[in-house]
Amino acid sequence: MAHFIDRRENAKNKSTVNRQRFLRRYKQQIKKAVSDSINKRSVTDLTSGESISIPSKDITEPFFHHGKGGITDQVHPGNDQFVTGDKVKRPEGGAGQGKGAEASQDGEGEDDFVFQISKDEYLDLLFEDLALPNLKKNQLNKIVEYKTYRAGFKSDGTPANIDIVKSLKNALSRKIALTGKDRKQLKQAEKDLANLKEDEKSHHSAVLILEKEIKALKAKIKKVPFIDEFDLRYRNFDKKPVPTSKAVMFCLMDVSGSMDQATKDMAKRFYILLYLFLSRTYKDIDVVYIRHHTQAKEVDEQEFFYSQETGGTIVSSALKLMKDIIQKRYPSDEWNIYAAQASDGDNWADDSPLCSEILSKDILPLIRYYTYIEITQRAHQTLWSEYQHLQEACDHLAIAHIKGQEDIYPVFRELFKKQTA
Numbered sequence: 001m002a003h004f005i006d007r008r009e010n011a012k013n014k015s016t017v018n019r020q021r022f023l024r025r026y027k028q029q030i031k032k033a034v035s036d037s038i039n040k041r042s043v044t045d046l047t048s049g050e051s052i053s054i055p056s057k058d059i060t061e062p063f064f065h066h067g068k069g070g071i072t073d074q075v076h077p078g079n080d081q082f083v084t085g086d087k088v089k090r091p092e093g094g095a096g097q098g099k100g101a102e103a104s105q106d107g108e109g110e111d112d113f114v115f116q117i118s119k120d121e122y123l124d125l126l127f128e129d130l131a132l133p134n135l136k137k138n139q140l141n142k143i144v145e146y147k148t149y150r151a152g153f154k155s156d157g158t159p160a161n162i163d164i165v166k167s168l169k170n171a172l173s174r175k176i177a178l179t180g181k182d183r184k185q186l187k188q189a190e191k192d193l194a195n196l197k198e199d200e201k202s203h204h205s206a207v208l209i210l211e212k213e214i215k216a217l218k219a220k221i222k223k224v225p226f227i228d229e230f231d232l233r234y235r236n237f238d239k240k241p242v243p244t245s246k247a248v249m250f251c252l253m254d255v256s257g258s259m260d261q262a263t264k265d266m267a268k269r270f271y272i273l274l275y276l277f278l279s280r281t282y283k284d285i286d287v288v289y290i291r292h293h294t295q296a297k298e299v300d301e302q303e304f305f306y307s308q309e310t311g312g313t314i315v316s317s318a319l320k321l322m323k324d325i326i327q328k329r330y331p332s333d334e335w336n337i338y339a340a341q342a343s344d345g346d347n348w349a350d351d352s353p354l355c356s357e358i359l360s361k362d363i364l365p366l367i368r369y370y371t372y373i374e375i376t377q378r379a380h381q382t383l384w385s386e387y388q389h390l391q392e393a394c395d396h397l398a399i400a401h402i403k404g405q406e407d408i409y410p411v412f413r414e415l416f417k418k419q420t421a
Helices: 016-025 027-040 119-126 164-199 204-223 261-281 301-306 316-329 352-366 382-393 405-415
Strands: 050-054 113-117 146-154 234-241 246-254 284-292 296-299 336-343 369-375 397-402
Touching: 027 119, 119 261, 164 204, 246 261, 246 316, 261 284, 261 336, 261 369, 261 405, 284 301, 284 316, 296 316, 316 336, 316 352, 352 369, 352 382, 369 382, 382 397, 397 405
Parallel strands: 246 284, 246 336, 336 369, 369 397
Antiparallel strands: 050 113, 146 234, 284 296
């Protein structure tokens, strides 16, 4: 077998080119592994990439080898078990290559190919061809966010901002400008003195005069200070207003008695995707967790998903609390506000119209995008119907139905797919 080794030089990351080629070639297998891995992550887990496993049969490479060549005669023995037209039974499991700890009948096998992808590669694959709806950066009427940038030098400032190199250059330029004529005279006088000293007896008086002149010139030059106050230069910094790019995500989850742990876990998967997706767009993002039954409460992530508290269902309590939090902490002219509500749709019939009213009047005008996912295998109830009517008038409200865990990622991609022009 002939082995071809690619020794072409790459950049400092010597395997970058080959790695990108590998990711492109096995993109479908990698994307499937990435979408499956989302079930193992915490909502705010962004500190690492992902370990990807690809079956060894999917990464076989073509290779060059020498053919048999020449003319050969082959004799194939017959058999005493089959005749033409017989069907051959498929070999039992384990007759081929093994996988992981399972070996084939001859004791040999091959593990899956496992490799690590970085955080950026993980998120790029997870959210490929997706985009945030209604995305824009806020420009405040009263600017509160500035970006500092260098704006040359100035002659006054704090000692911490002194630019030493620039100050020394100024000092040197000043000394050259002030003492240039004197240095030139000094150089000429020293040259004349050297000539006169060859016959000092006949030029004694001239030598004394030159020595006195040289001494005066040196003293004059020495009086010029090495550095003066007006030589100092300070680094100048200016500020310019920039659009804000802060975002907050509200997670509203129904924790009434009808929401079992499996349903809550599916809601968690959706919130994970939404948080990761928003983090790709915004540098700073806050997450507000609101859980509700008959009453709503703001909680931390641990309590949001794992608290055992339960009760009846009044969805409007969560929307009222969200409205209050926005007014107190997240003004819409400073923050990009997103919200995701997860419920099984079970709500008091007379409370659903109130939910629609609060959304349409108090919440939807302030936010970028609102998603409602109903996690149930039952028929839709009044809450779904109210949101459906509201969706017809509001293009930044989206509703989706999730029956099982396998629906989460496809539903998410549908909600955030790029809009064509």
